[in-house]
Amino acid sequence: MSLSNTTDTGEGGYACVRFYVSTISFSVLLFFNLIINWTIVREKKLRRHARFVLVFHLLVSALVHLGMSSIFNYQIHLSARPSRSACMAMITVLISSASNIMLTLTAMALDRFCAVCHPMRYTSTCTAGFWPWLLGVFTWMVALLIPLSLIQPDHEYNNKCSRDQLKKGELQKMLFIGLCTLLILYTYVRILVESRRLGVLNRRNRAGCRTIALHGTQLAVHILPSFVNYPLTILFNTKSIQKETKELAAVVIFAAFSVAQCIAPVVYGLRKE
Template sequence: MLRQALSQSNVTQVGLVERVISSSITSVACLVFLLINAVIMFTLRRKRVFRETSRYILLFHLLLADTLLIASSQVLYLLHTYRISLTYPQCGVLVMLTIMTNDISPLVLVVMSLERYVAVCHPLRHASIITARNTGAAVLSVWILSLLQVVTLVLVLLRFPFDQLETLKMPKQCSSDEIFLLPVLYHCRTAFTALLFTFVCLLVVCSYIGVVVAARSASRSQRDKESARKAQKTLLLHLLQLGLILLSCNHFAVLVFFYSAFPRMIFLRIQAFLYVCFFFLPRWMASLIYGLRDRSIRVVLTANLFCVRTENTF
C-alpha cells in the first residue's frame, strides 16, 4: 500500500508551477546547508589544531558524509520531481552513495559520543586513548563498514537477470524501491538499519548515563562538573539528531498519512517541507552542535563567512 500510494502521486499530472515551487524550496535549503558545511569544512582543514584534534577530525568526516548525502538526495529529489528516468547503473550509483553516507553519520556520532565519555569520565587517560591516529583508524573503520554494506547490496543486486531486459532504462524514477529489484535486498537493508540504530542508540545512551553520573560526582571540581554538563547537552543533542535520522528512514509512512488526508497540490508542498525537516534538519544540527557552539571554530568560521582576516593563532 505504501508503494502504491506514492506511485499514484507520481503518475498523477503535476503542474509545472507546483514542481518549480517544491524544487525551489528544497534547492534553496540544500544550497544553504552545503554553503555552511563547505565553510566549516574549509575552516577545519585550514588550521593545524583542527586537523590534529580528534573531535574536529570526527566533525570533518561527519560533515563530509552529510554533505555527500544531501547532495545525492537532492539530485534524486529533483529527478523525481521532474520525472527524469535514469538507467539502472546510473540510479544504482546515486542510491548506493545515499545509503553509504546515510549510515556513516550515526556511526560517527557514536565515536563522537564515546570521545566525550572518555574526556569526562577518564580525563587522565583521554590524551593516550583519543589520539589523532586512533581517531583516524576509527573513522576509516566507519567508512569501510558502510562501504561493505553497499558492496553486499551490489553483489546481491547483480544476481538479477539484467541481460534479459529489453533496455536498462528504468520505467520509473530512480529510488531505492525501484533499484531493489530483489525482495532480499529490501529485507537486508531493513535488518541492517534496525541493527545499526539499535547499536548506535544503546552506545549513545550508555555514554550519556556515564556522563550524568560523572557530573553528579561530589569529588569532582567545579570545572570538571561544568565540562560534564556541557557534554550532557551535547549527547542529548546527539540523541535528538539520531531520532530525527531514524524518523527520516520511515518518512514514507508519514507521507502516506498526508497523502490520504490532503488534496494533491497541498500534499506536494507538505512533501517538500517534510523532506527539508527529515533530511536537512538532522544534518544541519551537526553544524549547530559543533560548529556554532564551539568557540574555537566559531571565531574562525565567522571570519571566513564575512571574509575577515584573522591572525594565525593556531
C-alpha cells in the same frame, strides 16, 4: 535510514518539495563546510584531535547526502530515465552517506565518553598520529558495505529510479540504527553519571547543561525519524493509513532531518562545549 531518506516512498509533487528542501539545506551546509572544515584542516592542533576530525567527517557525510538527495529527487520530479548503473550509484551514495552520519555520531559519542570517563588515557592518545583520520576512513568503509550488502541486481529494472529502490533491507537498517542508538544512549548516561560524580553538572553549571540538551536534541532529530518512518511503512502496508498521509508525514520527517544537518555545524562546530 536517518536515514529518513532511505525509508519513505514519496513520489510526484513531494519529490519537488524534497528537492527544494535538500538543495537549500545543501547550500547552507556547504557554506559551513567551507568555513569549519578549512579551519580544521589548516590548524595542526585541530586536525590531530579526534573530536574535530569527526566533526569534519560528519559535515562531509551530511553534505554528500544532501547533495545526492537533491539530485535523486530532482530526477524523480523530472521523471528521468537513468540507466540501472546510474540509479544504483545514486542509491549507494545515499545509503552509505546516511549510514556514515549515524556511524560518525556514534563515534563522536564514544569519543566524548572516553574524554570524560577516561581522561588520562584519552589525552595521551587523542593526538597520537593520524588515527582520528583513519577512524573516519574506517567508518566510510563500513558505511559503504551496508548498501552493497542490501542492494541486489535488479534484472527487471524499467529505467525508473524511484524511492522503491531505497526500501530494501528495512529491518536490517532498523537493527543498525538501533545498535548505534543504544551505544549513544549508553555513552551519554555514563557521561551524565560521571559529570554528576565530579560535581561539574549542577544547576550552577548552566553552560554544561545547555550543551548536553543541545547535543541530545540534535541526536534525537537525527535518530527519531527512522523510528517513525518504519511504523509508518508498516501501517501503510497493512492499509491502516492512506498513501497521501504517509507521503506527507515522510516529507515532514525528511525536512526535519535536513534541518538537523544544517544546525549540526552550530551544535558541533561553532559552539564551545
